[in-house]
Amino acid sequence: DADVTQTPRNRITKTGKRIMLECSQTKGHDRMYWYRQDPGLGLRLIYYSFDVKDINKGEISDGYSVSRQAQAKFSLSLESAIPNQTALYFCATSDQDQPQHFGDGTRLSIL
Amino acid sequence: SQQGEEDPQALSIQEGENATMNCSYKTSINNLQWYRQNSGRGLVHLILIRSNEREKHSGRLRVTLDTSKKSSSLLITASRAADTASYFCATVPSGGSNYKLTFGKGTLLTVNP
Numbered sequence: 246d247a248d249v250t251q252t253p254r255n256r257i258t259k260t261g262k263r264i265m266l267e268c269s270q271t272k273g274h275d276r277m278y279w280y281r282q283d284p285g286l287g288l289r290l291i292y293y294s295f296d297v298k299d300i301n302k303g304e305i306s307d308g309y310s311v312s313r314q315a316q317a318k319f320s321l322s323l324e325s326a327i328p329n330q331t332a333l334y335f336c337a338t339s340d341q342d343q344p345q346h347f348g349d350g351t352r353l354s355i356l
Numbered sequence: 357s358q359q360g361e362e363d364p365q366a367l368s369i370q371e372g373e374n375a376t377m378n379c380s381y382k383t384s385i386n387n388l389q390w391y392r393q394n395s396g397r398g399l400v401h402l403i404l405i406r407s408n409e410r411e412k413h414s415g416r417l418r419v420t421l422d423t424s425k426k427s428s429s430l431l432i433t434a435s436r437a438a439d440t441a442s443y444f445c446a447t448v449p450s451g452g453s454n455y456k457l458t459f460g461k462g463t464l465l466t467v468n469p
Binding site: 249258266276278284286288289290293297335337339342343344345346347349350 | 360373389396397398400401404446453454455456457458459460461462468
């Protein structure tokens with residue numbers, strides 16, 4: 246079983262819809278992250294969380310929100326999806342200041 | 357904003373050859389990390405080199421860091437078809453923490469059997 250699991254793996258939806266991407270981890274890490282990856286670009290940080298009560302905006306948080314429901318669960322929401330949010334989304338975790346571990350991503354297409 | 361920039365954008369070699377990828381960055385760093393991404397998968401951490409280190413090895417991987425030139429290189433020796441992947445450098449700014457990674461755009465490595 247994967248240590249960092251993202252659901253769904255693929256999603257196609259329409260402009261204006263609310264979407265939630267979920268991430269769960271079995272590694273026991275305290276820190277969790279959401280990134281997006283666009284073709285030809287590196288990963289960009291959307292939000293990160295140091296624990297359940299500590300959530301921080303990243304480089305590109307506009308249009309996104311997150312919820313840390315438990316130490317092991319961190320979800321990303323798009324309240325009203327728009328086409329330029331079409332991207333590959335990755336969740337990652339880390340044990341305090343150690344290197345990050347990534348899930349296999351969610352491919353999101355917004356029509 | 358992009359901090360690391362990998363070069364070349366794409367590299368195609370034969371199995372058994374060595375592969376070298378470069379990363380340049382703009383501001384002072386605490387450390388630089390290399391990640392691999394296989395097609396359709398998440399990133400996997402390969403190696404971390406700190407600003408006071410010049411070279412690190414891990415198996416067939418060799419990473420160098422030149423802080424005066426603000427550049428790093430990743431060498432994969434005796435490449436295998438399974439090394440086919442995208443490789444990303446990521447930097448942590450000086451005084452920063454590993455949660456504040458800034459990724460480059462990546463080098464796509466193809467190793468032909």
